[in-house]
Amino acid sequence: MTPIVTEPSRAVFLSYASQDAQAAQRIADALSAAGVEVWLDQSELRGGDVWDQKIRRQIRECAIFIPIISASSEARLEGYFRLEWRLADQRTHLMAKSRAFLLPVCIDNTLESAAEVPESFLAVQWLRLPAGSSLAELTDRLSALVAGEPSIRDQSQSRLPASSQLARSGTDTPLQERQKTIAVLPFQDLSEKKDQAYLADGIAEEILNLMGRVPVLRVIGRTSSFRFRGKSDDLRSIGAQLGAGFVVEGSVRQSGSRVRVSARLIDTTDGVQRWSNSYERDTSDILAVQEEIAASLVSELQIEVAPEVITILRAPPASTEAYDAFRRGLQAIYRFDRPSLQQAVGHFKRALELDPSFVTPAETLAAVLALLTEWQVLPPSQGWEEARAAANLALQLDPGSPGGHIILGNIHTYYDWDRAAAAREINTALQHAPNNAFGLMVAGKERLVLGDWTESLRLLNLAISIDPFQSYFFPLRGFLSQRINRASDAKKDFHRALEISPAYPGLRSRIAEILLAEGDPEAALAELQQETRPSLKVLALINHALKRHGESDAALARFVSERGSIRPMSIAQIYAFRGQVEEAFEWLERAIAQKEVNTAYIKGDPLLRNLQDDTRYKALLRTMNLPE
Numbered sequence: 001m002t003p004i005v006t007e008p009s010r011a012v013f014l015s016y017a018s019q020d021a022q023a024a025q026r027i028a029d030a031l032s033a034a035g036v037e038v039w040l041d042q043s044e045l046r047g048g049d050v051w052d053q054k055i056r057r058q059i060r061e062c063a064i065f066i067p068i069i070s071a072s073s074e075a076r077l078e079g080y081f082r083l084e085w086r087l088a089d090q091r092t093h094l095m096a097k098s099r100a101f102l103l104p105v106c107i108d109n110t111l112e113s114a115a116e117v118p119e120s121f122l123a124v125q126w127l128r129l130p131a132g133s134s135l136a137e138l139t140d141r142l143s144a145l146v147a148g149e150p151s152i153r154d155q156s157q158s159r160l161p162a163s164s165q166l167a168r169s170g171t172d173t174p175l176q177e178r179q180k181t182i183a184v185l186p187f188q189d190l191s192e193k194k195d196q197a198y199l200a201d202g203i204a205e206e207i208l209n210l211m212g213r214v215p216v217l218r219v220i221g222r223t224s225s226f227r228f229r230g231k232s233d234d235l236r237s238i239g240a241q242l243g244a245g246f247v248v249e250g251s252v253r254q255s256g257s258r259v260r261v262s263a264r265l266i267d268t269t270d271g272v273q274r275w276s277n278s279y280e281r282d283t284s285d286i287l288a289v290q291e292e293i294a295a296s297l298v299s300e301l302q303i304e305v306a307p308e309v310i311t312i313l314r315a316p317p318a319s320t321e322a323y324d325a326f327r328r329g330l331q332a333i334y335r336f337d338r339p340s341l342q343q344a345v346g347h348f349k350r351a352l353e354l355d356p357s358f359v360t361p362a363e364t365l366a367a368v369l370a371l372l373t374e375w376q377v378l379p380p381s382q383g384w385e386e387a388r389a390a391a392n393l394a395l396q397l398d399p400g401s402p403g404g405h406i407i408l409g410n411i412h413t414y415y416d417w418d419r420a421a422a423a424r425e426i427n428t429a430l431q432h433a434p435n436n437a438f439g440l441m442v443a444g445k446e447r448l449v450l451g452d453w454t455e456s457l458r459l460l461n462l463a464i465s466i467d468p469f470q471s472y473f474f475p476l477r478g479f480l481s482q483r484i485n486r487a488s489d490a491k492k493d494f495h496r497a498l499e500i501s502p503a504y505p506g507l508r509s510r511i512a513e514i515l516l517a518e519g520d521p522e523a524a525l526a527e528l529q530q531e532t533r534p535s536l537k538v539l540a541l542i543n544h545a546l547k548r549h550g551e552s553d554a555a556l557a558r559f560v561s562e563r564g565s566i567r568p569m570s571i572a573q574i575y576a577f578r579g580q581v582e583e584a585f586e587w588l589e590r591a592i593a594q595k596e597v598n599t600a601y602i603k604g605d606p607l608l609r610n611l612q613d614d615t616r617y618k619a620l621l622r623t624m625n626l627p628e
Contacts, residue, residue: 011058012036012037012039012062012066013088014039014040015081017072017076017081023068023131027129030138031142055084059084060087064100065091065102065103066104066105067102067105067117068105069104069126070110072454077116077489085118086118088102089120089121093120102121105129106128180218180245181219181244181246182218184205184207184219184247186225186226187201188250189252190251196252196254198327200252201327201330202330204250205222207248207290211294215434217435218465220244221437221466223469223470224470226334234271235247236268236270238268239269240268245267247268248297250262257282259289261278261280261281264276264277277293279293322352322355326348326360329343329344329346338372341377342377349365357397359398362401363404363407366387366388366394366407367387367403367407370387370410373414384415388408391411402433403429405429406426406436409423413449413600414449414597417625419626422446423446429442437466437467440459441459441472444460448480448483449626450626451604460476469500470500471497471504472497474494474497475507475510478497482517483605490510494507494510506535508527509528509531509534509538512525512538512542521542536563537555537573537574540552540555541607543555568588569598572587574607576609576611581611584611585611585614585617588611592620602621602624603621
């Protein structure tokens with residue numbers, strides 16, 4: 001066998017998180033068998049200047065740097081391997097773009113667009129080697145890189161004509177993550193009276209939803225793609241901001257009972273139009289037009305899927321009035337405040353009255369009722385049961401309804417405490433819609449409730465990668481970071497949510513809690529005072545830390561008077577933080593008895609740490625079917 005790398009000083013450097021040591025050793029053994037010298041640090045106890053200088057020298061001198069990427073590395077936001085990655089990234093800045101140096105190897109299904117890696121790692125082609133896969137592809141790829149094949153992803157394909165570039169992305173050569181990601185921008189309303197925006201939005205959203213059924217295609221979420229409504233940004237810039245290789249844009253022009261829909265597909269790497277078409281139909285055929293456009297786009301991307309994946313399995317609404325009520329409900333949802341959500345409930349119920357077989361309003365009604373219950377607008381016994389009825393109706397109309405399964409999973413998580421049923425429903429939803437950002441978020445919350453921090457982080461990262469401007473996702477990830485003692489990450493996520501939605505309520509209070517945990521109650525108070533409606537709970541906590549016990553008692557008493565009946569969990573947190581254990585358990589037991597939604601997050605709650613060694617705390621976990 002001819003060695004791939006023959007110069008001892010030009011070896012391959014393997015960099016990995018300690019949890020991936022077994023996979024790293026397997027890769028090292030395969031490379032060694034192929035004649036490659038491998039630098040693989042196996043120090044049990046890392047540290048010391050001599051060791052550190054050795055690692056730095058090896059990264060400066062190695063021929064190829066192979067970072068091993070996985071859910072384990074994603075969960076480790078700190079670690080020496082991240083210094084190694086940064087050093088390798090810095091070395092790339094001294095290299096010509098055609099110089100092959102990086103070969104990222106992903107050993108699971110971690111998405112590139114969601115990965116916490118240096119930018120230079122995203123500019124080259126990743127190799128995916130899940131557990132049990134052959135390592136022959138690794139040695140072949142390494143041979144090609146050493147032989148001088150360009151490693152920069154754009155360079156390797158930019159010289160191909162459009163048709164060849166798409167052909168290379170078929171079943172033989174999988175599309176890279178960015179190339180598999182598509183954003184559907186809001187369609188323009190070109191009607192004379194400019195009164196068809198809701199129809200234009202509906203068409204774009206239905207195309208987005210249909211394409212989301214294609215398993216190998218990632219479709220950017222509605223919240224993020226519609227953020228660019230009316231923006232003059234270059235489509236290449238929009239693609240970069242969304243992490244999308246392709247963008248769909250279009251227009252709608254209605255005249256009487258006829259509607260003309262135009263759509264085009266833009267490759268964001270070069271701004272070139274890859275496909276365009278126009279459709280003129282009667283308004284009653286609008287859902288068929290949506291399907292036709294989605295099928296054409298998938299065909300142009302040359303993704304091999306079964307035709308039924310993008311076939312509408314649902315009958316169109318029986319009346320334009322039902323569709324109109326549904327659209328009005330969606331418009332209310334997107335305002336994302338309590339009065340608007342309550343209005344949306346009325347619109348969806350009206351759509352179902354007009355057409356009892358119209359499944360989509362049943363799905364969205366279930367989702368809105370669940371959200372109102374989580375926001376504690378509706379009491380648990382009312383909100384969850386009404387959401388369950390709507391979800392079951394959606395599944396009765398369409399047994400494969402992802403929305404129906406997702407909401408049932410949510411109900412089992414927060415209200416039934418049926419952990420097996422929750423996992424089953426969520427897994428079923430993701431089988432039908434594997435790249436649905438909302439479904440991934442619900443799955444991440446379910447793992448968060450169980451205390452499975454690593455998997456929760458992975459799922460939330462996936463959701464954010466698909467809908468990167470959905471402000472609701474970032475506080476959830478921040479909530480998780482608080483539980484695993486990553487305060488700086490939590491603060492970044494809370495601030496990111498405020499950047500996207502400056503009026504997002506309660507986030508200053510969250511940041512204040514972190515500052516309080518860091519031992520800076522004065523900074524916590526200053527942060528809290530920036531909140532439009534400062535949290536009485538957090539005010540009670542801060543005043544206690546400042547030894548203003550009378551003011552802490554006053555804030556607690558006011559909170560009990562105003563919110564005690566619906567927020568007993570918060571009162572338990574205050575008492576636990578103040579060291580009043582008996583009172584804390586009294587209120588915690590009350591919260592669990594009435595199934596207050598926030599009790600779901602009892603595991604790892606930093607405000608309840610004074611209770612966690614008590615046998616009563618573990619008994620409460622068992623009551624909720626949570627692992628101790």
